[in-house]
Amino acid sequence: MGDASTGLDENYVPPFPWCTVTVADPFKTKSVSRKGYIDTGSDGSIVPTKIGKELHLTQFPVMRIEAYSIGGKPEDRILYAAYVEINGAEVATAVDIRDDVNIILLGRDLLQYIKVTIDWKRKDIKILDP
Secondary structure, eight states, X not given: OOGGGEEEETTSSSOEEEEEEEEEOTTSXXXXXXXXXXXXXXXXXXXXXXXXXXXXXXXXXEEEEEEOOXXXXXXXXXXXXXXXEETTEEEEXXXXXXXXXXXXXXXXXXXXXXXXXXXXXXXXXXXXXX
């Protein structure tokens, strides 16, 4: 991935690493490409409600989970089927669709399939599909 498809978003403190991702419905009839923020502390990935609606992901529920956030109470959530493509690595996964998050968050459910190198000092993010 080149410079235009990865980076550090300095609107966050500390800066938030991101890469371009494509999220698609399970039949790959609709997709969107956006920044996906690399969240190594999250077990799962999150898609904002706006994108979930655009892709009609709520038509594809796959499981119910009890989600925990740091310091938060357990929350009953439904996950929805989606395909996510990161630098050529395409992964079928189940995403949480949230109205309280306005960015795509890439959790370990997706990150386990790619090699991510973050060089904070040089502000360099590399995404490889090993």
